[in-house]
Ligand SMILES: [Zn+2]
C-alpha cells in the first residue's frame with residue numbers, strides 16, 4: 299500500500315516551504331514597522347471558541363470543522379455520553395477567534411490601554427471540497443488590532459496589508475482594493491430588513507440558499523457564488539445609502555486616509571461579512587489576473603462586538619487574513635513568483651579520495667564563516683562533482699588536488715565565467731567573501 303498525504307493537504311516541498319517562509323519574513327518586516335507583534339495561538343481550541351468567534355449558523359461551523367477527540371472522548375461519544383466543553387475540540391478554521399480568546403484570557407487590552415496589535419502565521423483547517431487554491435489544510439497570515447475604534451486604525455491596517463502585498467512582489471496595478479462600510483447596530487437592522495424584503499420580493503430569481511438566508515441572515519446572500527443571484531442582487535438596497543451619521547463619518551474618514559496615502563480603492567456596496575459582530579469597515583483585496591472567480595487574496599474588517607462574545611469588556615477591533623497559497627498563485631499568475639532556492643555559494647571539489655578529509659574540514663570552516671557550502675559526499679569523478687555543482691547552482695568551486703594540498707593552496711573557479719585563480723588556504727575565506735555578493 300502506498301501512503302499518500304491526506305486529500306486536501308499538500309507537502310510544502312523545499313521551494314514552496316522557502317517561499318512561504320519568505321512571506322512570513324516579509325510579514326515580520328512590514329508589520330513590525332506598524333507596531334504589530336507576533337502571536338501564536340493553539341492549532342486547536344475548544345469548539346466553543348470557534349462557535350462564538352465565527353457563528354453557529356455559518357458553513358464553517360456547520361459543515362467544515364475538523365473535530366479533535368482524544369481516545370477517551372471518542373469512547374464517551376461512542377457510548378452515547380455527552381462530552382464536556384473542554385473535551386469538544388476542533389482544529390482552527392481561522393485564527394481570529396483564538397486571538398480574541400487569548401486577548402480576553404490574558405487581559406491583553408485592559409480598559410483605557412493602548413490598542414494591542416498582533417500578527418500571526420500558520421495552518422488553518424477546513425473540511426471543504428478540495429479545489430484549486432482551496433485546501434483542507436491551508437496557510438494564512440493575519441493581523442488583529444484590538445482596542446482602537448478610530449478610522450486611523452482602519453486605514454493603518456488596510457495600508458499595511460497593501461504594503462505587505464507589494465513587498466512580497468504583487469505589483470500594485472495587479473491588485474484591486476475593495477472597501478465598504480457595514481454600519482453598526484444603529485443603522486444595520488433597518489438595512490437588513492430592507493434586504494430581507496428585497497430577497498422575498500425576488501425569491502423566484504434567487505437560489506434556495508439565498509431565500510433560506512432571508513430568514514436567518516439576509517446579508518449573507520451577498521456572499522452567494524451563483525452568478526445569477528449576484529446579478530439580481532446588484533439592484534438590492536445599498537448600505538452606503540442607509541448609514542447613520544456616525545458610521546458615514548467614520549467611513550468617510552477611512553476613505554480620506556486611504557486617499558491621502560495614495561491608495562486607490564473601489565467602493566463595493568455588496569461587500570459584506572455575514573456575522574453580527576462585524577461593524578463598519580470591511581475590505582477585500584483581489585488580483586486582476588489569473589485566479590478566476592476566486593480572485594480574493596485577502597480581506598478583513600472591523601469587529602467591534604467580537605471581544606464581548608468572549609466575555610470581555612466592549613472592545614473595538616479589526617483585522618485581516620490572507621491566504622498564503624492564494625498569494626503564491628497570484629504571484630505565479632502575474633509572472634512574479636520568486637523561484638527561490640538557497641543554493642550553495644561554494645562547492646568543494648576534490649581531485650581524489652586523498653583530499654576528502656581536507657575538503658570536509660574546509661567545508662566546516664566555510665560554514666562556520668557563514669558561507670553556504672556543499673561537497674559531494676560520495677566523492678565521485680571530477681566530472682560528476684562539477685556536474686553536481688552546476689546542478690546546485692553553486693557560484694564558486696574550490697578545487698583541492700594533491701599539489702594544491704601540498705602547497706597549502708586551493709584553486710577557486712568562478713562557475714559563471716570559468717575563470718580560475720590559486721588562493722592560499724589561509725586567506726580563502728576572506729577571498730570568497732570579497733567575491734560573493
Ligand atoms: Zn444565491
Ligand SMILES: [Zn+2]
Nearest residue numbers: 482485542545
Ligand atoms: Zn451606523
